[in-house]
Amino acid sequence: xxxxxxxxxxxxxxxxxxxxxxxxxxxxxxxxxxxxxxxxxxxxxxxxxxxxxxxxxxxxxxxxxxxxxxxxxxxxxxxxxxxxxxxxxxxxxxxxxxxxxxxxxxxxxxxxxxxxxxxxxxxxxxxxxxxxxxxxxxxxxxxxxxxxxxxxxxxxxxxxxxxxxxxxxxxxxxxxxxxxxxxxxxxxxxxxxxxxxxxxxxxxxxxxxxxxxxxxxxxxxxxxxxxxxxxxxxxxxxxxxxxxxxxxxxxxxxxxxxxxxxxxxxxxxxxxxxxxxxxxxxxxxxxxxxxxxxxxxxxxxxxxxxxxxxxxxxxxxxxxxxxxxxxxxxxxxxxxxxxxxxxxxxxxxxxxxxxxxxxxxxxxxxxxxxxxxxxxxxxxxxxxxxxxxxxxxxxxxxxxxxxxxxxxxxxxxxxxxxxxxxxxxxxxxxxxxxx
Numbered sequence: 001x002x003x004x005x006x007x008x009x010x011x012x013x014x015x016x017x018x019x020x021x022x023x024x025x026x027x028x029x030x031x032x033x034x035x036x037x038x039x040x041x042x043x044x045x046x047x048x049x050x051x052x053x054x055x056x057x058x059x060x061x062x063x064x065x066x067x068x069x070x071x072x073x074x075x076x077x078x079x080x081x082x083x084x085x086x087x088x089x090x091x092x093x094x095x096x097x098x099x100x101x102x103x104x105x106x107x108x109x110x111x112x113x114x115x116x117x118x119x120x121x122x123x124x125x126x127x128x129x130x131x132x133x134x135x136x137x138x139x140x141x142x143x144x145x146x147x148x149x150x151x152x153x154x155x156x157x158x159x160x161x162x163x164x165x166x167x168x169x170x171x172x173x174x175x176x177x178x179x180x181x182x183x184x185x186x187x188x189x190x191x192x193x194x195x196x197x198x199x200x201x202x203x204x205x206x207x208x209x210x211x212x213x214x215x216x217x218x219x220x221x222x223x224x225x226x227x228x229x230x231x232x233x234x235x236x237x238x239x240x241x242x243x244x245x246x247x248x249x250x251x252x253x254x255x256x257x258x259x260x261x262x263x264x265x266x267x268x269x270x271x272x273x274x275x276x277x278x279x280x281x282x283x284x285x286x287x288x289x290x291x292x293x294x295x296x297x298x299x300x301x302x303x304x305x306x307x308x309x310x311x312x313x314x315x316x317x318x319x320x321x322x323x324x325x326x327x328x329x330x331x332x333x334x335x336x337x338x339x340x341x342x343x344x345x346x347x348x349x350x351x352x353x354x355x356x357x358x359x360x361x362x363x364x365x366x367x368x369x370x371x372x373x374x375x376x377x378x379x380x381x382x383x384x385x386x387x388x389x390x391x392x393x394x395x396x397x398x399x400x401x402x403x404x405x406x407x408x409x410x411x412x413x414x415x416x417x418x419x420x421x422x423x424x425x426x427x428x429x430x431x432x433x434x435x
Contacts, residue, residue: 001434002046004105005033006096006121008082008112010051014075017064018057029111031222035423037071043427046074048103050096052117053077058095061102074103078117085115086175088182093120100125106434110190112136113183128191130433132214135195137344138203140180145364146173148247148341149383150301157297169297172246187211192433197345197366214429219422220350221323229331229357229406237267237396240333242326242348243274244317247298250339250362251277253385255305255315260389262311265396269314271333273326276317277302330355335395338362341382345370353377353413356406358395360388370416376409 009023012030036045053060060077078095081087096117100108107130110118114137122131147155147169155169162168187193187207194214195201201213244251251272261268277299295303306312321329330336336352338361343349345366352359353370359377361367373379378394380387395402 001044001106001430002048002104003430004048004050004100004103004108006108006110006118007049007051008115008117010053010077011049011075013066013073014049014051014064017075018060031419032219032423032426033073035219035419036426037066037073038069039423040069040071045427045430046072048074048076048099048105050076050078050099050121052080052082052115054079054081061099076103080115080117082115086178088116088119092117093124096121097124106130107132107430109194109430110134110186113186114139114179116179116182119182119186119189122186122189128189131190132192132194132429132433133187133190135193135200135204135344138180138200139176139183141203141365142248142342143173143176143180145342146176146248148250148252150247150252150298154297154301157300159295159297159300160293161296167296169247192429194429195344197369199366199369200344214432216425216429217416217418217422218345218347218350219419220347220354220417222419223323223327224351224354225419227327227331227355228410229355231334231398233331234334235269235332236334237265237269238332238334239268239270239392240329240336240352241270241272241339242336242346244272244302245275245277248341250341250382251302252305253339253362253383253388254337255302255309255311257385257389257392258309258311258314260386261392264393268392268396269316270311271316271318271329273318273321273329276319278306278317326351327355330357334358335360335392337388337392338367339382339388340364343367350413350417353409354417356410358402358406359409360391360395362388370412372408372412375405376412377405 011033036047057077058079062075064073064075066073076099079091108121108125109132110121111134125131158168184207187204190211192214193204193211194216196217241251243249306315330352335358338346338349340362343365349361349371353376361371361377361379362382363373363379364382378391380391
């Protein structure tokens with residue numbers, strides 16, 4: 001069977017072939033594609049992948065030999081400006097239709113609904129009974145939690161950077177709403193949905209009760225299946241967040257909790273991966289005029305919190321980390337915190353659990369389907385900074401209770417994210433759809 005993947009990123013093996021830098025996002029796609037290609041003879045899957053691109057790369061189309069195997073991968077680029085994900089472009093749909101005419105897939109599998117290319121692909125293919133849409137996050141629901149308890153003055157503030165780019169917080173929220181509209185239409189046009197939580201099943205079922213929902217857990221990045229967190233090897237009283245560059249990820253909640261944590265553990269430090277929300281100011285020096293002019297409203301709020309809580313020297317923005325460096329940071333940190341205002345099921349939480357870390361997690365969205373509060377770690381009500389502080393302090397204190405959390409979390413994650421079971425489930429879904 002010929003299966004076309006519609007992805008949000010260029011797969012690393014395609015980037016390697018083109019001599020380009022690979023994206024660190026959605027790393028689990030790499031492991032899943034490699035498994036399919038390495039077992040191509042037994043699964044009878046001819047895989048094609050397409051990805052958003054600009055310029056000449058948007059016309060790219062080639063069969064790639066996969067090193068170390070006899071497998072072939074058909075790779076295609078299509079037009080999309082991922083920086084303007086709230087804009088639907090007809091040329092995206094046209095290019096995707098050309099790709100489908102060339103590859104002639106028996107079915108398509110769209111990974112995620114966050115970008116308008118998913119709707120474009122569903123429309124271009126035109127066979128809902130052989131269209132599978134995989135749920136990652138849900139923009140339309142995320143939009144409702146985007147503000148994440150930000151104060152009114154922060155929510156309405158327009159910094160110089162916001163004014164120039166026409167991209168203040170309220171406009172960012174509006175973009176999520178628009179992306180959500182495309183998302184809902186894509187789900188409504190699909191005959192099959194794959195998801196992993198009761199949360200995403202609930203909403204997609206409301207939007208399209210006629211679509212068949214297929215449950216399938218996600219496989220994580222391959223390097224996280226080896227190694228284990230050890231308290232003796234970590235930096236004591238360090239907290240790790242995998243992202244913190246927009247309100248949904250809840251960095252501001254953790255900063256608000258810091259004074260309470262510092263009263264008992266004054267050595268506490270925070271490490272944040274991903275884009276730095278204060279990067280411009282940090283590069284120029286916090287007092288630098290040019291840096292301040294480049295701050296967006298949320299970044300300015302984070303900077304204010306850092307100063308007001310006295311945590312400016314205690315919070316470290318690490319920038320984008322690849323899978324190897326991410327794993328190193330997990331193992332180096334004392335506690336992993338997910339302080340988001342909304343999530344489906346966070347792969348970062350899964351990675352921390354798989355490594356056997358102490359995990360503190362906001363009870364939001366679909367997280368309860370992968371993280372059992374009171375067994376795998378500590379759940380707290382989103383936005384309750386007092387409970388967040390108490391949970392972090394409990395993990396810092398250690399002891400038998402924390403050891404039980406860690407052991408349970410690791411076992412739970414190994415079951416949820418079993419690569420072979422998840423691969424077998426995916427092939428089963430494909431066969432059911434095509435046959």
